[in-house]
Amino acid sequence: MIFWKYCQMEVQKVKQRFGIIGNHPTLNRAIDIALQVAPTDLSVLIEGESGTGKEFFPKIIHQFSSRKHGTYIAVNCGAIPEGTIDSELFGHEKGAFTGATDSRKGYFEVANGGTIFLDEISELPLSTQVRLLRVLETGEFIRVGSSMVQKTDVRVVAATNINIIMAVQQNKFREDLYYRLNTVPITIPSLRERKEDIHLLFRKFASDFAEINRMPPVTLTEDARLILTSYRWPGNIRQLKNIAEQISIIESERVIREDTLRKYMPDYQGVKLPAIYEKSVNEQTFNTEREILYKVLFDMKSDMHDLKQLVAEIMEKGLAGVDLHENNARIIEKLYPSSAQSEIATSHEPIQFNTVNGRNIQDTEEIVEESLSLKAKEIELIKKALEKHRGKRKYAAGELGISERTLYRKIKEHNLE
16 A cells, blocks of 8 residues: 555656646556666557657656666657668668768667667668667667677667557568567557546646746636547647647637637547558559550541541542442551451441532541540550561560550450450
8 A cells, every 4th residue: 555655656756747747547557657667678669649648758767767867869760761760770881872971870879878769660661670679689780881790788668659460460560579679568548538637738738828928828618628528639639739729829718618619629520541542553554554545546646637638639539430338448448457347337327428529529527437435446456566466465565655564464454365
């Protein structure tokens, strides 16, 4: 009983020192675990939603450890580009890559004897995860561009806002690294789990903002408090602080009612699923399909131009003794040899004639019922290319201006095997 009261007193002292607001049992339990693990050198994994205040716990662990006089470094793994994160964490030698004009120490070398906080640990590339695992297990690392092994004595505290187990199952996070980091887990409760703390936090944020900006603090009516505690708070404490500051500076009335508070709380009651981007059709495939469509359209334009030239030639030379039906078939056969017979056979429309200088001229716009389907044209061009190159798909693809892989897919899609 005495020990329990002592622990409670220590938790309250930590809250006052680090400005942590709330009395929820899960929050107190998380602080208590941080205090118990601080004197050791065990790795700690802090889990919790974004905006729950995970950044306070590495500071608590560092300040109550034997490393409190050492260096404390907080690193946001999601904010460092993948190509430079190894250099940032482990350092590099001069000339290791373009722009490396001097040798540079990494965070693990700088924080030797201290604590390093790796926020958003799940964003680390798999190659960097292997390096980190070696540091955790042996305390050894190698600078980028070097072959010399160096030692470091660093306490690692990591944090994540995603389900690491799921990331492991999806091969996005190494299982051995997860178990190495998760020696002591600390789970931070979300704001919706701490309903009795919501109004305390709002009042603290409003009071701090009013003091800084020298204005009276805002207060909430009883109905407004109910709205505040019943809201889901997907952004957790960060969102609550933003709303408290917005209301403090925008509203002229210092007593905030229910209808006023609702304007600052967007409706997040529905399920908000993440947008899924599937890379089934990549940029290269899209570009090749667009190119083949352009080619089809240009070929159609060229065919129409040739047709007009032939008609103009017939009109100039005259049609005495010429069978118009046979002449029309010859024109179509010249332009579309593979489809001419089928188009003539299926056409049952009467042939229209116009009179020019006493002669009957066939109206080609009515007699040629050309299909404008892009799919049909695409199939036709593929068949032509394969016939021209005697079934050799590599050369047919070159003729069409597409990749051989795309041609294979088109042949399968249109059942042209």
